Amino acid sequence: MGRDARPKKSLGASLHSRIKESRVLMVGAGGIGCELLKNLVLTGFGEIHLVDLDTIDLSNLNRQFLFGMQHIKKSKAIVARETAGKFNPNVKLEAHHANIKDPQFNVKWFKGFDLVFNALDNLDARKHVNRMCLAAYVPLIESGTTGYHGQVQVIKQGETECYDCNPKQVPKSFPVCTIRSTPSQPIHCIVWAKSYLFAEVFGTSEDSSTELDQGQNEENAQEIANLRREASELNSIREKMDSPDFAKCIFEKVFGRDIDRLLSMEDMWKSRKPPTPLDHAKVLEEASGIGPEVAREDQKTWCLAENYAVFADSVKRLSQRMLELKAKAKEGDAPPILSFDKDDEDTLDFVAAGANLRSHAFGIELKSKFDIKQMAGNIIPAIATTNAITAGLCVLQAFKVLRNDLQSGKMVFLAKNSDRAFNAEKLAPPNPECQVCGVARVSVEANIAVATLGDLIEKVVRTELGYGEDISVLTSQLLYDIDYDDNLDTPLKELGFEDETFVTIVDEEEGEGVVPRANLEIVVTHSEELADETITVPEKIEIPRKPKRSTAPEETTGEAIKHALEDNEDGGVAKKRKLNDGLTFIEDRPNKKRAVVPDADADLIVLEDDGAITID
């Protein structure tokens, strides 16, 4: 039987030939990406481009099965192409070891694809690809996993929600005073050891750390000033890095004197358990028989003396590295620093032992190095099976896009502790208030070294597109508004424009009966051929008016599932919750098995007309 026979039979001849003719892009060749590339290649997608900026790390190998030990430090994109290429020689594979934000991957390049898949791990790159796909009118299949949870979303300009239609959760932060003065959980001590202690001794100061919320009120401000003083004292201890007493100096300061100072603030401990300073001489004596090899016992919770032994030994190793870097540095170089990396044993040992010593002083539970690694790296373990299922769901959604059947496209959620492994909801229409997809779009060409901001505003925005006086013009910063016209005579290049810069025009007209236009996004492409300040003007387009502000949006099914899970984690009381896609969850009583009662119209598996079984 030929290679094509099976996919042709299961997918149907017309979808199969569309797949063979398609040219797709996959961004990210990590956990989801490896699984997805295998699926795309075996399904027979005609031409696949893959982009990944990273190289292969040992910690990737447990789930990124296209890579082996021999590939460590090699490009993910290139090795993924080599390995997956062997699965199906009929597929044309092209690998780019690069950042998807690089300028060569411009809107024109995106336009060359029928479909884009995101298999990324960060918000910034996801938002970028979302925007490029919207501008290029190319459908995007967005996916992500965290532990046992997975999600797949189909995005198409003008037809569905985009990645930015719903605000995304920002990473968790902690009040600085909890971290530095009143920790009550292991995570507080881990953040302290990583973002403060490590940074002050071996890295850059924590003032810029995003994990610390500086807080606004007066009392905090006073405490923050004290803490800054403490940090600068610690910074001066750094000068003693080449002394054999370096670990002792750090220990006596942060686990001794600093804790004494905290204790002297009696008000702080009225309703909290006060900490106990650690006595260096005593701990040193207890640790006398313990060798540095204890650091390898990463699943065990070390006792106080073992933590001290690891702390002192890691200080020795890290100091040695710093001194070597200093010796190698050339005159005029910035002073060398080390950065925390969960996969760097020396930095991890220091953070694990430092966090535990602080926990001990504050009467908080100690943690194993293994647990601290997860927490310090903000890692929820990646699960190969979740990635594999999610990658499979991406391909099933891709079939619908290629069939031009977005109506049956779905937002699919994968969850371990919900009643059903899969939950799906219909694709929502674009949010009219979205600042990213709820915009009108035009493209213009200009020689950015010559054309000024004034040329762009007068020739294009006002004359061609009919805007009035009251507008704001922004890139990542405000360039112009009615009270700020300093940049009008400045060439675009000097305002930070590169080839393909996205400029947003906000109509600020106000008044009785005036409905401002929706935001306009102008993509400015650089053209050397335009020798003067000419700007090619776009076709006349109708810019829609802004919709009226909507009231609070209804809870989506995904959110409802999340809330159902959260509610359930708390109690486990029997409740019945109806989700808006017609699934009914019967949540369990303690010790009783869950039951799922699908509504009549809520099918999990449907038999599609061409014979393929699809999880819908």
Ligand SMILES: Nc1ncnc2c1ncn2[C@@H]1O[C@H](COP(=O)(O)OP(=O)(O)OP(=O)(O)O)[C@@H](O)[C@H]1O
């Ligand atoms: N801007 C970008 N351009 C290209 N590739 C990117 C970009 N941002 C992230 N990636 C890639 O996306 C992939 C995401 O994969 P994954 O979530 O499995 O992360 P990982 O780095 O491989 O694993 P882990 O973070 O768990 O160590 C990574 O290979 C990463 O290099």
Ligand SMILES: [Zn+2]
């Ligand atoms: Zn949007």
